[in-house]
Amino acid sequence: xxxxxxxxxxxxxxxxxxxxxxxxxxxxxxxxxxxxxxxxxxxxxxxxxxxxxxxxxxxxxxxxxxxxxxxxxxxxxxxxxxxxxxxxxxxxxxxxxxxxxxxxxxxxxxxxxxxxxxxxxxxxxxxxxxxxxxxxxxxxxxxxxxxxxxxxxxxxxxxxxxxxxxxxxxxxxxxxxxxxxxxxxxxxxxxxxxxxxxxxxxxxxxxxxxxxxxxxxxxxxxxxxxxxxxxxxx
Amino acid sequence: xxxxxxxxxxxxxxxxxxxxxxxxxxxxxxxxxxxxxxxxxxxxxxxxxxxxxxxxxxxxxxxxxxxxxxxxxxxxxxxxxxxxxxxxxxxxxxxxxxxxxxxxxxxxxxxxxxxxxxxxxxxxxxxxxxxxxxxxxxxxxxxxxxxxxxxxxxxxxxxxxxxxxxxxxxxxxxxxxxxxxxxxxxxxxxxxxxxxxxxxxxxxxxxxxxxxxxxxxxxxxxxxxxxxxxxxxxxxxxxxxxxxxxxxxxxxxxxxxxxxxxxxxxxxxxxxxxxxxxxxxxxxxxxxxxxxxxxxxxxxxxxxxxxxxxxxxxxxxxxxxxxxxxxxxxxxxxxxxxxxxxxxxxxxxxxxxxxxxxxxxxxxxxxx
Amino acid sequence: xxxxxxxxxxxxxxxxxxxxxxxxxxxxxxxxxxxxxxxxxxxxxxxxxxxxxxxxxxxxxxxxxxxxxxxxxxxxxxxxxxxxxxxxxxxxxxxxxxxxxxxxxxxxxxxxxxxxxxxxxxxxxxxxxxxxxxxxxxxxxxxxxxxxxxxxxxxxxxxxxxxxxxxxxxxxxxxxxxxxxxxxxxxxxxxxxxxxxxxxxxxxxxxxxxxxxxxxxxxxxxxxxxxxxxxxxxxxxxxxxxxxxxxxxxxxxxx
Numbered sequence: 001x002x003x004x005x006x007x008x009x010x011x012x013x014x015x016x017x018x019x020x021x022x023x024x025x026x027x028x029x030x031x032x033x034x035x036x037x038x039x040x041x042x043x044x045x046x047x048x049x050x051x052x053x054x055x056x057x058x059x060x061x062x063x064x065x066x067x068x069x070x071x072x073x074x075x076x077x078x079x080x081x082x083x084x085x086x087x088x089x090x091x092x093x094x095x096x097x098x099x100x101x102x103x104x105x106x107x108x109x110x111x112x113x114x115x116x117x118x119x120x121x122x123x124x125x126x127x128x129x130x131x132x133x134x135x136x137x138x139x140x141x142x143x144x145x146x147x148x149x150x151x152x153x154x155x156x157x158x159x160x161x162x163x164x165x166x167x168x169x170x171x172x173x174x175x176x177x178x179x180x181x182x183x184x185x186x187x188x189x190x191x192x193x194x195x196x197x198x199x200x201x202x203x204x205x206x207x208x209x210x211x212x213x214x215x216x217x218x219x220x221x222x223x224x225x226x227x228x229x230x231x232x233x234x
Numbered sequence: 235x236x237x238x239x240x241x242x243x244x245x246x247x248x249x250x251x252x253x254x255x256x257x258x259x260x261x262x263x264x265x266x267x268x269x270x271x272x273x274x275x276x277x278x279x280x281x282x283x284x285x286x287x288x289x290x291x292x293x294x295x296x297x298x299x300x301x302x303x304x305x306x307x308x309x310x311x312x313x314x315x316x317x318x319x320x321x322x323x324x325x326x327x328x329x330x331x332x333x334x335x336x337x338x339x340x341x342x343x344x345x346x347x348x349x350x351x352x353x354x355x356x357x358x359x360x361x362x363x364x365x366x367x368x369x370x371x372x373x374x375x376x377x378x379x380x381x382x383x384x385x386x387x388x389x390x391x392x393x394x395x396x397x398x399x400x401x402x403x404x405x406x407x408x409x410x411x412x413x414x415x416x417x418x419x420x421x422x423x424x425x426x427x428x429x430x431x432x433x434x435x436x437x438x439x440x441x442x443x444x445x446x447x448x449x450x451x452x453x454x455x456x457x458x459x460x461x462x463x464x465x466x467x468x469x470x471x472x473x474x475x476x477x478x479x480x481x482x483x484x485x486x487x488x489x490x491x492x493x494x495x496x497x498x499x500x501x502x503x504x505x506x507x508x509x510x511x512x513x514x515x516x517x518x519x520x521x522x523x524x525x526x527x528x529x530x531x532x533x534x535x536x537x538x539x540x541x542x543x544x545x546x547x548x549x550x551x552x553x554x555x556x557x558x559x560x561x562x563x564x565x566x567x568x569x570x571x572x573x574x575x576x577x578x579x580x581x582x583x584x585x586x587x588x589x590x591x592x593x594x595x596x597x598x599x600x601x602x
Numbered sequence: 603x604x605x606x607x608x609x610x611x612x613x614x615x616x617x618x619x620x621x622x623x624x625x626x627x628x629x630x631x632x633x634x635x636x637x638x639x640x641x642x643x644x645x646x647x648x649x650x651x652x653x654x655x656x657x658x659x660x661x662x663x664x665x666x667x668x669x670x671x672x673x674x675x676x677x678x679x680x681x682x683x684x685x686x687x688x689x690x691x692x693x694x695x696x697x698x699x700x701x702x703x704x705x706x707x708x709x710x711x712x713x714x715x716x717x718x719x720x721x722x723x724x725x726x727x728x729x730x731x732x733x734x735x736x737x738x739x740x741x742x743x744x745x746x747x748x749x750x751x752x753x754x755x756x757x758x759x760x761x762x763x764x765x766x767x768x769x770x771x772x773x774x775x776x777x778x779x780x781x782x783x784x785x786x787x788x789x790x791x792x793x794x795x796x797x798x799x800x801x802x803x804x805x806x807x808x809x810x811x812x813x814x815x816x817x818x819x820x821x822x823x824x825x826x827x828x829x830x831x832x833x834x835x836x837x838x839x840x841x842x843x844x845x846x847x848x849x850x851x852x853x854x855x856x857x
Contacts, residue, residue, distance in 0.1 A: 126318075
């Protein structure tokens with residue numbers, strides 16, 4: 001029945017004819033744009049979240065207000081935030097309809113998840129381990145890098161996974177402000193009433209999210225060999 | 235080696251954890267800080283490596299004021315063992331032990347050799363080197379903790395209930411092994427425990443602290459047990475103070491009674507004479523080379539004496555056992571007599587309950 | 603920025619330059635577009651979640667439905683729904699309901715599962731029937747997590763409803779998209795309208811979230827709440843457990 005409904009637009013569904021040479025070529029471009037936006041947003045998010053998290057762990061008083069602030073930003077619907085950024089940021093590249101506006105918005109969203117998870121990850125390090133490390137003569141900086149962060153990794157990567165999947169969805173919304181990745185197919189398909197085009201964008205976004213999630217799970221396993229054999233020798 | 239000079243620790247909310255502590259730890263001795271919770275024993279220990287800083291007073295390690303020393307350098311020179319151990323979960327046993335050597339920049343080979351050496355020293359099997367902490371048993375983890383603290387052969391060690399997280403059997407074993415190790419390496423050790431028995435066993439000197447961080451008594455275990463300084467110490471030592479003292483005295487300090495001893499080959503008549511002289515109706519039979527064969531009633535003696543009818547002694551003690559262990563053995567014996575042997579079944583004499591109590595009385599008198 | 607037309611617009615008159623419905627109407631519309639789908643989602647998801655949690659079967663599905671939901675761009679769904687059904691708004695509404703379901707479903711399931719098995723055991727031992735255990739033990743104890751899921755869902759619907767304004771659904775998203783269409787970068791009227799609308803929708807989302815927080819406080823017995831707070835403080839966002847692990851300060855990102 002769905003097929004029949006979707007076919008009301010005058011074209012068959014699924015319309016495999018969509019996959020002509022031009023569209024497939026464009027698809028590759030869109031995929032690359034999508035991945036770039038996601039990757040950059042995650043990277044920027046981490047670059048900001050990690051120092052913030054270290055500060056929040058050291059100066060506990062900062063944590064609550066920071067969390068509250070980022071939490072508030074989180075509740076703002078993405079379409080609203082993106083369009084607001086378009087309205088307020090200067091109209092010069094890279095902003096305006098360029099990549100800059102979208103990146104600011106995407107990074108704001110990745111920031112909360114990554115910040116919260118990094119703090120939680122650092123908090124999850126057993127206190128006796130940090131105590132032993134300090135007592136053995138680790139400077140705070142070296143301890144952070146060699147002991148605390150490796151142990152915080154599982155929780156941090158969990159955050160990266162969520163942030164990644166979420167961002168992949170959010171990138172489609174940036175179609176409204178000049179970017180969009182696969183989301184461009186949504187708008188172009190909408191304008192031409194071409195459901196197949198929207199469907200292609202939809203399915204590919206989901207596939208991309210699943211693939212990225214899987215890749216992150218696998219890399220977590222490789223980065224934390226000490227948690228893999230758990231249960232084998234107890 | 236370590237001195238506490240009028241050391242005081244007070245927290246912003248007013249609680250006094252350590253109050254005017256004056257203490258000196260000599261090089262090579264094990265000093266145990268013991269007391270109920272809230273007595274400041276752990277706080278005091280942690281001020282030595284500046285994990286906590288004193289509010290007033292001075293602490294010196296090897297002559298240097300800890301507050302004037304770079305804390306990082308200070309800590310790299312002090313071994314630190316805590317109850318929960320704090321092994322790095324993301325590093326193998328070998329990597330854990332190698333922590334401070336790595337921080338100090340030793341070369342790979344030196345580290346590897348040292349790690350292997352330490353694994354053997356603390357009694358771990360070779361295979362553990364590449365295992366992760368969660369794959370080890372509690373007792374093994376504790377040993378790795380000790381090995382890690384010993385890695386750079388520091389002269390000072392701080393140990394906070396290091397054997398607390400394991401069951402009593404394993405704990406006893408770890409304590410024995412540690413004492414054996416200390417006899418070889420002679421480190422200066424500050425040891426914290428809440429268990430008075432562990433303190434008596436492990437300490438060359440014991441510092442008893444009361445709540446609020448006030449030092450009550452600082453003496454050898456034997457002295458404290460014989461002459462507790464006040465009611466608090468008495469209370470803390472517990473009701474079986476006398477028995478605890480016995481555990482400090484080895485059997486070999488008690489002169490063993492030679493007893494009615496005959497060798498194989500002696501005539502029955504001579505044997506009966508010896509028994510009469512000693513006032514017993516039985517004799518101890520030794521072989522030609524003086525190893526113990528057993529005992530027999532004089533009425534059952536063969537002529538000449540052979541070892542065939544010799545009965546084994548019900549109760550046996552070794553020269554190295556504590557008097558407490560000897561008493562424990564004698565409690566169950568209906569004869570009240572134990573035979574004392576050295577390693578190899580070499581007969582040394584007889585030990586009775588009366589001898590033990592006499593010894594205890596003597597010990598009390600000499601401590602006065 | 604042109605503030606003059608804003609004030610009458612805020613109190614209910616149509617915006618002069620852009621011809622947008624007055625704010626109070628938009629607010630009410632948006633409230634409708636949030637309340638109805640959330641209530642519908644509760645009606646659908648709660649029983650299923652409770653049942654699946656109670657009999658402890660189908661859990662993996664219940665958990666993964668949220669992870670899956672996170673991966674689906676709602677914009678695409680809305681657009682397809684709109685076109686496929688010839689521009690009718692009902693399927694868009696259905697999409698809103700569909701997007702509101704996963705957080706509630708997952709959280710209900712997880713909430714019931716997380717009830718201490720010892721407590722369940724004690725209840726059975728006292729002679730409570732399965733149904734009674736569910737009603738008297740599992741549901742009350744799962745309430746905090748369930749409420750968290752409802753809050754997450756509500757915030758998400760606020761966002762999706764905003765998006766749906768693009769295809770003509772009313773609500774606070776309308777001025778945003780109208781502003782976008784009238785060259786928001788250069789048109790001072792459009793810019794003002796967009797700024798105001800974004801602030802309005804953000805405040806609206808926060809108010810929705812906080813009010814549900816108040817509801818949660820009323821619904822959850824206080825002794826339980828203190829226990830949960832202890833357990834939850836600092837709980838990280840766990841990729842596999844989905845929204846259940848997300849507490850007041852943070853919910854799923856609003857797409």
